[in-house]
Amino acid sequence: MVLFKKLSPFYNLGVFYFIVSFLLRIILLLHPITQSSFSFTETLKIFCFGLISDFFVFTIFGFFLWMYLIFISDCKYNRPWGYIILGSLITLFLYVASGKSILDEYGGAFPEIVLIFIGIKTLLFALLLFFPKKRKQIRFWLFTFVVFLYVLLILQNAVSEYFFWNEFGVKYNFIAVNYLIYTNEVIGNIMQSYPVVPIFSALFLVTGIVTYFILKQSRNYIDAVPTLKEKFKISVLYIGLFIISLVAIPIAAKTENSKNVFVNELQSNGLYRFYLAFKNNKLDYFKFYKTIPNEKAFALLKQQLSTISGENTVRKIESDSVENHKNVVLITIESYSADFMKAYGNKENITPFLDSLSQKSLQFTNLYATGNRTVRGLEAVTLCLPPTAGESIIKRKDNKNKFSTGFIFKQKGYNVKFMYGGDAFFDNMQDFYSGNGYEIVDKSSFTAEEITFSNVWGVCDEDMYNKAIKVMNQEALQNKPFFNHIMTVSNHRPFTYPNNKIDIPGDIKSRDGGVKYTDYSLRKFFGMASKQPWFQNTVFVIVADHCASSAGKTELPLDKYRIPAFVYSPKIKPEKCTKLMSQIDLMPTVLGMLHFDYQSKFFGQDVLQSDYKPRAFIATYQDLGLIKDNVLTILSPKREVKQFQLKLNHKKSVAPEFQLYYDEILLKKPRTDLINETVSFYQTASSVLKQKKYQKL
Structure with a gap:
């Protein structure tokens, strides 16, 4: 029973995560974009298998909590170990601050982020070392911060999953990963699209309230720090569950096999879907982009590659001269x-x-x-x-x-x-x-x-x-x-x-x-x-x-x-x-x-x-563009299409063939022929890859 009480930070945060996930599934199930009805068996599958997935995912998600809790102790502040550890932290801080560390090879803000982290860690360790009478109080506020952060991340993820579902009608996919890559553009879009201040104000308020109640039920861990023997038992239990979870999560994902796509999406765990999206690096063109019948797509492609036939790009290239093997x-x-x-x-x-x-x-x-x-x-x-x-084929x-x-x-x-x-x-x-x-x-x-x-x-x-x-x-x-x-x-x-x-x-x-x-x-x-x-x-x-x-x-x-x-x-x-x-x-x-x-x-x-018919392809991870006839056509997820007239922004002293800059003016009347041609290129490329028709001969 005593050991069970020492697990209180884990199970209190876990119960909160399960409640949030359960409520989120109900909200998404009732969302207008979820255009489907569900049988009793399907509903049961969504919530039961969903809860099982949530348990295993939370176990993995709790790794940093376990790492933090397991290293809480008083003995490390005893002489001489406390001074040795502090000296090591100061030395590491000075090394990173010197500007000549291995981290500086990466450039950007990475060295500064690591320096701030080490600096905070060093300062906190020094406070706990030199002010033993304040140790319990400082430790309580650190514990509060960790619990607050976990609660915030759980709620933030739920809010993000909701807005992502609101946008695309699915759990996280590669677009969500893409959002991490194009941070500036995404943050700008969010700021313009949603009432960010009220949402985050409410989010922090709810986080604070939930943190207060979880702390009341969990602070026994730091009021009486577990002994080495108790930490060993906690670690054995956690590591065992961690290993089981690593095996069980992909097995649980295989149960997402309903013919009703919404059942699979609602049953799935968003965090695991995000991991899969990051790992698999692909978006299903046929699910998210404008399409035309495949026969028509390849027929349009044939206008560009005249000697192809059928739904592939195989053709004979012949020269009228002798091959030159330079x-x-x-x-x-x-x-x-x-x-x-x-x-x-x-x-x-x-x-x-x-x-x-x-x-x-x-x-x-x-x-x-x-x-x-x-x-x-x-x-x-x-x-x-x-x-x-x-992602690029290279990384798939x-x-x-x-x-x-x-x-x-x-x-x-x-x-x-x-x-x-x-x-x-x-x-x-x-x-x-x-x-x-x-x-x-x-x-x-x-x-x-x-x-x-x-x-x-x-x-x-x-x-x-x-x-x-x-x-x-x-x-x-x-x-x-x-x-x-x-x-x-x-x-x-x-x-x-x-x-x-x-x-x-x-x-x-x-x-x-x-x-x-x-x-x-x-x-x-x-x-x-x-x-x-x-x-x-x-x-x-x-x-x-x-x-x-x-x-x-x-x-x-x-x-x-x-x-x-x-x-x-x-x-x-x-x-x-x-x-x-x-x-x-x-x-x-x-x-x-x-x-x-x-x-x-x-x-x-x-x-x-x-x-040869002049055209060019330009793209991000999700916006697919075709430049042709002085028009830029862009295909985006949710089957969106935009077209821009390209107006040369002439730069003096630069020859016409080297002019770089164009104003992109939104077309009021779409060029349907160019839209179909753009779809044709990207759809057929996606098709031959999906059907494994782009393998070597």
Whole structure:
């Protein structure tokens, strides 16, 4: 019985969580958006299985409460341990405050957040150590804060689940995860859409009242701190339930198998759904976006890809010339906006080498990135299909054996590699590229002597290029052509790179410095490559993965998707291709330049062909856009569609083909043809992925 009383913080908060979840299910069941009737059996299933799921989820959710409670003790303040612990905390605080800790490699606010946390922890420990007579009082207020925080999170989650249901008629999905990514836009939308002050005022008031009653029933834990033996028993019980919950939660989720979708949604636990959304990274296009009959969608796609038939994208690509098996080096540059370059209006001279190289290349002046994350750019140049709702295919489970540029090159007898200066496990790149037939060369492949500088993202670009030259020299000896895809890392926060390379020091963490060092490294790479025997027989493809930032005045600001891209080879004729095109078109165009004959599944097209119809795809994780005929069409969840007339915002001293900025004016009269075409592209891309029709041949 005594042990049961010591569990009071757990079961009191647990009972409160179950009551809130029960009431939330009733509210959602009666909500107007829940357009369904339920049998007695279905209702029983919703609440009974829902309660079971809630129990196991709360057990996992209680981990931090257990961690906090189990470390409450008086003995740690006894001499000498109290002073040793305090000294360690102060040392850790000073280390983080020095600005030279490993945390500073991440940049942003992360070091400050950790510093504040350690500072508070150090201050509280000092108070409890030096003021033993006030220890009980201080401990009570800390305990109050922890209980208050748990109650607030439980209520906040219930309110969030309600508004999410009110918006979409489902529990959390990838859109909820997306809300954490686009915090500024989401908070702005919430502030404009809901009475935030009254809601949060009521929320804090209710939290305070509930906390008061839970404290009355639970403070026995801190009034008489459990003994070591009692803590051991509590821990054994909790850890046992924790392990059982890890196994039971996914099993309970399998019971969400009703033909009535609302039964499954209401039965589910929102927090676990959020975890699944974060893990699975996808949105079901057919559930959340505007659709047309699949036959019509593929018929419209056939107008773009004239030789396809049926509900797939398989077609024969034929050239009228002999195939040219030159080596191909594809370099995707991290966070490289078009407006960094001189031609697009930049006056800072931060890309002198690429400005020069572009004049000797086939330059694509009007190319748009598909997204605003590295994995989207890699997906675009590797799989050459429009971005689909949710996370990039690279980070999904079903990401292997896809039809890819690497597969085409392998068919033609090439060695195929993906080179990355960081750890390829990051962003699931290792899994994706190795699962699609690429050999991986990443930081783990470097010897200690090959690394002259590195930060949290990996080795500097110079080191990566030095390694690439070594690898390509070895490949050249095999009498086989090579296709090597290099992903750069230096132009990324914290923007640190070796000093004394450019006129901007590497330790001041400057965006302009990151761009200029990236340019400097490329110049060094081309300088080394030009001395190699394979250089004359190599095509270099240079493109950004995405722009440096994505925020703008509109949902999909065009200038935040415009990226530079060009193809260079010693014997190539310098010219400009000014056609509107997508990142997914770049590699099919290169394959066309090599006169490859192959069976294709690509949505991307050779833009140099006479039958190419200009268009570009741009997207976030949930807004899917098509640029065509000077109109931007955007598909959004809840089957929403918006269209904007694009009006050029002309910038003086910039040539017409390099103009970046457009005003997006909402169309009063929709262009139905463009809406259907946009739906066609995104629906068919989602369909072939869902039906596993985008696997390699």
